Amino acid sequence: MRAWPRGGWFLMMAVIVGCSAGPESAVERSAVLLADAEVGGVLAPMELGCAGPSLDVPEEYATIQLAVDAAAGGDVICVGPGTHEGPVSIQDKVLWIEGREGANQTEVLGLHAGSTFIVAGAGTPTTIRGLTIRDGRAMHGGGVAVYHSTVTLQDVRIRGCQARDGADDPPGYGGGLAAWDSEVRLERVTIEDNTALVDGGGVYVEDTTLVMENVALRHNQALWYEACFIGCVIVGGTGAGIYADGAQIDGTNVWFERNWAAASEGAKPGGGALYARGSDIRLTNATMVGNTAGLSGGAIDINGGSLSLRNVALTSNETLWGEGLTVLGSAVDISHTVFWDNAGGDHSGIPDPIGQDGNLSVDPLWLQFDEDDFASWDLHLSLDSPLIDAGDPAILDPDGSPSDIGAFGGPGAAGWDRDLDGYPAWWHPGPYDPAVDPGAGWDCDDGDPDVFPGSGC
Ligand SMILES: [Ca+2]
Numbered sequence: 001m002r003a004w005p006r007g008g009w010f011l012m013m014a015v016i017v018g019c020s021a022g023p024e025s026a027v028e029r030s031a032v033l034l035a036d037a038e039v040g041g042v043l044a045p046m047e048l049g050c051a052g053p054s055l056d057v058p059e060e061y062a063t064i065q066l067a068v069d070a071a072a073g074g075d076v077i078c079v080g081p082g083t084h085e086g087p088v089s090i091q092d093k094v095l096w097i098e099g100r101e102g103a104n105q106t107e108v109l110g111l112h113a114g115s116t117f118i119v120a121g122a123g124t125p126t127t128i129r130g131l132t133i134r135d136g137r138a139m140h141g142g143g144v145a146v147y148h149s150t151v152t153l154q155d156v157r158i159r160g161c162q163a164r165d166g167a168d169d170p171p172g173y174g175g176g177l178a179a180w181d182s183e184v185r186l187e188r189v190t191i192e193d194n195t196a197l198v199d200g201g202g203v204y205v206e207d208t209t210l211v212m213e214n215v216a217l218r219h220n221q222a223l224w225y226e227a228c229f230i231g232c233v234i235v236g237g238t239g240a241g242i243y244a245d246g247a248q249i250d251g252t253n254v255w256f257e258r259n260w261a262a263a264s265e266g267a268k269p270g271g272g273a274l275y276a277r278g279s280d281i282r283l284t285n286a287t288m289v290g291n292t293a294g295l296s297g298g299a300i301d302i303n304g305g306s307l308s309l310r311n312v313a314l315t316s317n318e319t320l321w322g323e324g325l326t327v328l329g330s331a332v333d334i335s336h337t338v339f340w341d342n343a344g345g346d347h348s349g350i351p352d353p354i355g356q357d358g359n360l361s362v363d364p365l366w367l368q369f370d371e372d373d374f375a376s377w378d379l380h381l382s383l384d385s386p387l388i389d390a391g392d393p394a395i396l397d398p399d400g401s402p403s404d405i406g407a408f409g410g411p412g413a414a415g416w417d418r419d420l421d422g423y424p425a426w427w428h429p430g431p432y433d434p435a436v437d438p439g440a441g442w443d444c445d446d447g448d449p450d451v452f453p454g455s456g457c
């Protein structure tokens with residue numbers, strides 16, 4: 001049964017790609033880092049980024065790979081603005097790779113010829129910063145593949161990457177990013193419009209620790225395919241936002257929006273935002289809206305391990321036969337979390353959490369939300385939202401008030417900069433206030449790097 005849209009999905013995803021320089025330049029950021037690093041009279045090149053000694057692309061090395069090959073462990077590779085060709089392979093070497101003028105100026109293309117970045121055997125943190133990574137295609141990690149390594153991605157966008165074995169063939173794992181036996185840290189990272197054929201449209205992690213702060217997973221897909229040998233079998237895709245197997249995930253201020261796991265009958269489970277098995281998942285101040293899965297777990301499908309949700313908004317997710325949250329044999333700790341408008345019901349496999357530990361079943365009253373017009377969505381809270389100050393009182397918002405539920409609550413509420421223009425999105429409930437917010441440095445349009453205070457706000 002083909003009950004799901006297929007080819008039209010990409011066309012529905014109009015995403016603005018900006019090309020302007022960020023007003024907070026890498027030079028300015030690096031000056032701050034330089035001042036920090038000079039404390040005590042010790043300079044650490046890996047902490048200076050482009051402000052310190054570096055191998056420069058393209059001035060000294062024509063490609064990033066040539067710079068990587070020439071670099072010694074601990075070196076900084078500084079990538080100039082423009083479009084650079086990958087794939088880039090980093091083997092047994094700890095490096096810092098930074099786009100000097102940030103992700104809106106610096107793209108690395110995978111050219112559909114493997115993972116755009118592969119990092120293997122880097123025992124201490126290798127950092128990739130200030131880049132847009134796109135158009136990679138590989139069986140594991142179309143954008144970034146990490147093996148037996150410790151990797152940090154900062155101010156990075158991963159877009160339009162695919163996990164698949166060949167041009168048309170499954171299987172693939174982790175459209176945007178995949179990691180095995182690794183430690184991965186994501187800070188201010190957007191993973192959007194990536195596809196896996198089959199599991200982990202945005203991210204696939206196995207036996208890996210994944211820490212996320214201000215991470216947005218949007219419009220990723222885990223697709224189904226037909227396997228035809230003797231007759232044809234439809235096999236579903238699982239974990240459209242994230243697929244976790246034997247992983248530990250700790251996410252603070254995480255945003256799952258309209259990821260799509262096309263699991264179907266006789267096949268795999270679902271997990272529109274997240275599928276996990278044998279994994280320990282902890283999400284604090286997450287927003288999970290409009291995700292879709294086939295069999296179960298419109299937002300979350302978890303099997304074994306543990307799940308902790310705190311200050312999470314799990315609303316308006318869809319599944320054909322399951323619920324918003326599907327739990328099978330997991331230890332669950334849910335508090336200050338709102339369930340609302342999930343097709344097929346809010347949850348299964350757990351005692352009803354509503355009405356205790358601060359959990360709610362109320363309309364979140366997003367600032368703008370029309371299920372049929374997702375281009376208009378604005379997932380800030382409206383001024384009369386019942387999620388305001390309804391979060392865990394032990395967690396505070398940037399203004400010192402009790403935390404709001406969702407991605408715009410908690411200390412990291414002010415840390416969103418999805419368009420990476422250097423200006424954080426306003427976090428407070430209610431619409432942007434043109435009298436006050438520009439002066440405070442809040443971005444009125446965090447999806448467009450050409451619009452910021454002083455330019456359109
Ligand atoms: Ca508050």
Ligand SMILES: [Ca+2]
Nearest residue numbers: 417421423443
């Ligand atoms: Ca911004």
Ligand SMILES: [Ca+2]
Nearest residue numbers: 445448449451
């Ligand atoms: Ca902006």
